[in-house]
Amino acid sequence: MTSTQDASPHVPAAGSLAAAPGPEWWRTAVIYQIYPRSFADSNGDGLGDLPGITSRLGALAELGVDAIWLSPFMVSPQNDAGYDVADYCDVDPIFGTLGDFDAMLATAHGLGIRVIVDLVPNHSSDQHRWFQEALAAAPGSPERARYIFRDGRGEHGELPPNNWESVFGGPQWDRVSEPDSTPGQWYLHIFDSSQPDFDWTSPEVREEFRRILRFWLDRGVDGFRVDVAHGLIKKEGLPDYTPPADGDSMGGDDDDVPYWGQPGVHEIYRDWHEVLAAYDGDRALCAEAWLPTPDKTALWVRPDEMHQAFNFPYAMTDWEAPALREVITESLRAFPAVGAPATWVLSNHDVIRHASRLALTGESPQGEGIGPLSPTQPIPGLGLRRARAASTVMLALPGSAYLYQGEELGLPEVVDIPDAARQDPTWFRTNHEKYGRDGCRVPIPWEAAAPAYGFNETGASWLPQPAEWAEHARDVEARDPRSTLSLYRRLLSERRAHGLGAAPFAWLEGYSDDVLAFRVGDVTVIANAGSAPVELPAGGILISSEPFEGRMLPTDTAVWLARD
Ligand code: NOJ
Numbered sequence: 001m002t003s004t005q006d007a008s009p010h011v012p013a014a015g016s017l018a019a020a021p022g023p024e025w026w027r028t029a030v031i032y033q034i035y036p037r038s039f040a041d042s043n044g045d046g047l048g049d050l051p052g053i054t055s056r057l058g059a060l061a062e063l064g065v066d067a068i069w070l071s072p073f074m075v076s077p078q079n080d081a082g083y084d085v086a087d088y089c090d091v092d093p094i095f096g097t098l099g100d101f102d103a104m105l106a107t108a109h110g111l112g113i114r115v116i117v118d119l120v121p122n123h124s125s126d127q128h129r130w131f132q133e134a135l136a137a138a139p140g141s142p143e144r145a146r147y148i149f150r151d152g153r154g155e156h157g158e159l160p161p162n163n164w165e166s167v168f169g170g171p172q173w174d175r176v177s178e179p180d181s182t183p184g185q186w187y188l189h190i191f192d193s194s195q196p197d198f199d200w201t202s203p204e205v206r207e208e209f210r211r212i213l214r215f216w217l218d219r220g221v222d223g224f225r226v227d228v229a230h231g232l233i234k235k236e237g238l239p240d241y242t243p244p245a246d247g248d249s250m251g252g253d254d255d256d257v258p259y260w261g262q263p264g265v266h267e268i269y270r271d272w273h274e275v276l277a278a279y280d281g282d283r284a285l286c287a288e289a290w291l292p293t294p295d296k297t298a299l300w301v302r303p304d305e306m307h308q309a310f311n312f313p314y315a316m317t318d319w320e321a322p323a324l325r326e327v328i329t330e331s332l333r334a335f336p337a338v339g340a341p342a343t344w345v346l347s348n349h350d351v352i353r354h355a356s357r358l359a360l361t362g363e364s365p366q367g368e369g370i371g372p373l374s375p376t377q378p379i380p381g382l383g384l385r386r387a388r389a390a391s392t393v394m395l396a397l398p399g400s401a402y403l404y405q406g407e408e409l410g411l412p413e414v415v416d417i418p419d420a421a422r423q424d425p426t427w428f429r430t431n432h433e434k435y436g437r438d439g440c441r442v443p444i445p446w447e448a449a450a451p452a453y454g455f456n457e458t459g460a461s462w463l464p465q466p467a468e469w470a471e472h473a474r475d476v477e478a479r480d481p482r483s484t485l486s487l488y489r490r491l492l493s494e495r496r497a498h499g500l501g502a503a504p505f506a507w508l509e510g511y512s513d514d515v516l517a518f519r520v521g522d523v524t525v526i527a528n529a530g531s532a533p534v535e536l537p538a539g540g541i542l543i544s545s546e547p548f549e550g551r552m553l554p555t556d557t558a559v560w561l562a563r564d
Pocket residue numbers: 080083084120191227228288349350
C-alpha cells in the first residue's frame with residue numbers, strides 16, 4: 001500500500017496478476033448503468049422513468065449484462081439530477097412510484113438481471129425534512145447537528161468558516177438567515193448549495209442510513225452504488241485547504257485533503273458491510289471514490305468493507321499503451337491483494353463519453369465537460385474507433401466491468417447543446433465557464449424513425465438529441481453486424497463463454513511499447529495503440545473491434561484471438 005491512510009490489519013499479503021477468488025456474482029459481473037432520466041420515457045414528458053426502464057429491459061438481457069445500476073430516482077428537487085435527495089425511501093413522482101420500482105425489479109430479476117440502486121449519503125437535498133428542521137432550529141441544536149453548521153469567521157461571522165471550494169465551483173459554504181431573520185451560521189456543501197453535507201459523526205445520521213439500506217434491501221435490491229464514498233468524514237477542525245491548480249476536483253490528488261478519503265470513513269462501511277451480510281444473496285456495495293491510484297482505491301474494498309470500487313484511475317487513462325499497461329497491472333495487483341475483484345469502467349454520467357474523450361485535441365479535466373466554444377474538441381471518427389478498441393480490451397479483463405447506457409451504441413459526447421438547455425449545476429456555479437456533464441446525459445436513441453428516436457412517443461426530450469443520432473439508434477445497429485452494438489453483444493457473449501471475468505491474466509512479451517498484448521484464460525488480446533500495423537500471433541480471430549484483412553492489426557484496433 002502506498003497510502004498513508006488507515007494502515008490496517010485487514011490487508012492480506014499482495015497477490016499476483018490473478019482474478020480474485022470466490023463465486024459471488026459481483027466479482028465478475030458486467031454491470032450496466034441506467035441514467036433513468038435519459039433511458040426510456042413511458043409517459044412522454046421528456047424525462048425517462050421507471051416504467052420506461054421496465055419496458056426496455058429485454059434489450060439489456062439481449063445485450064447480455066449481468067446487472068443494472070440505476071442512478072437516483074428517489075424524491076428530489078432535481079437540482080443535481082437526483083443526486084440531491086429529499087426522501088431516500090420513496091420514488092420521485094417524475095420517475096413513477098414504489099410500485100413501479102417493484103415491478104421493474106421483478107422484471108429484471110425474471111430476466112436474470114440483478115439491480116443496484118444509488119445511495120447518496122454524503123449530502124441530502126436542502127428540501128430534506130431534516131435540513132428544513134435544521135434551518136428552523138437554533139445554532140447548537142440537535143437538528144443542526146445532523147449537518148455541518150459553523151459560525152463564520154470575521155468580526156460578525158461574515159466570512160465562511162474556511163476556504164474550501166465546491167466541486168461545482170464557488171465556496172463550499174452558504175450562510176443562512178436564522179429564524180429571527182438575522183444573518184446566521186454557515187453550512188457546508190461539497191457540491192451545490194442545495195446539497196448540504198451530513199455530519200457523519202452524528203449517531204442519528206448513522207442510524208438513519210442503516211434504516212435506508214434495510215428499506216431497499218428488504219425490497220430486494222442486490223446492492224448499492226455509494227455516491228461520494230470518499231467524502232463522508234471531514235478532517236477535524238475543518239482546516240483550510242487549497243487544491244493544486246491542475247488537480248481533479250473529485251479526487252484527492254494530495255495525500256491529505258481534509259474532505260476526501262479521511263480514515264474515519266472506513267468504519268462506516270464496515271458497519272454497512274454487516275448490514276448487508278445479514279441478508280441472503282450476496283448483496284454488494286460499490287464505492288464511488290475518486291482516488292488517484294488503484295492502491296488507494298483498494299482501501300475501500302478490504303474484506304470487511306465494500307465489495308467493489310470504481311476504478312477511476314483506469315477510466316481516466318488515455319488511449320496510450322504504456323499508461324494502460326501500468327494501470328491494468330496495478331489494478332490486478334492492488335484489488336486482488338485485498339481479496340476484491342478489479343473493476344473497469346470507461347464512461348459514466350459524470351465524464352465525457354469515451355467515444356469522444358479518447359480522441360480530444362487537448363485536455364479536459366474530469367467534470368469540466370466540453371461545449372461548442374471549448375478549445376478542446378473531439379476528433380470525429382477517431383474517438384469511436386479508439387472507443388471500440390478500448391471496450392474490446394476492457395471487456396476481456398478479469399473482474400467486473402461497468403458500462404454506461406449508450407456506450408454500446410457508440411454514442412459520442414453531445415458538444416453543441418444550446419446554452420439555454422444546459423442543466424448541470426457546474427454550468428451555473430462557474431458562470432458558464434465550465435460546460436459540465438450534460439453532454440453525456442442526452443436521452444439515448446432506440447428507433448431511428450420514431451419520435452425522440454423511440455425514447456418516448458411524443459418527441460419531448462429534457463436535453464435535445466442530435467440529428468445524427470438516427471445512425472446510432474438501437475434498431476439500426478441491431479441489424480448491422482459491424483455496429484458497435486453488435487460488437488458489444490459479441491464481447492459480452494464470448495466473455496461469458498470463456499469465463500474471462502475469473503480467468504488468469506498474463507502480459508505477453510515481445511511487443512512494442514505501444515501495443516497491449518495479454519492472455520486471459522484461453523483468449524489472447526492484442527490492441528494496437530501505436531501508428532504502425534502489428535503482426536498478430538497464431539490463433540483464429542474471435543472478435544475484432546474493426547474489420548481488417550490478413551494478419552496485420554491496424555492502428556487503434558483490438559482483437560481477441562482463440563488459442564490454437
Ligand atoms: C457523484 C455523482 O456521480 C454526480 O453526478 C453528483 O453530481 C455528485 N456525486 C454529487 O452527488
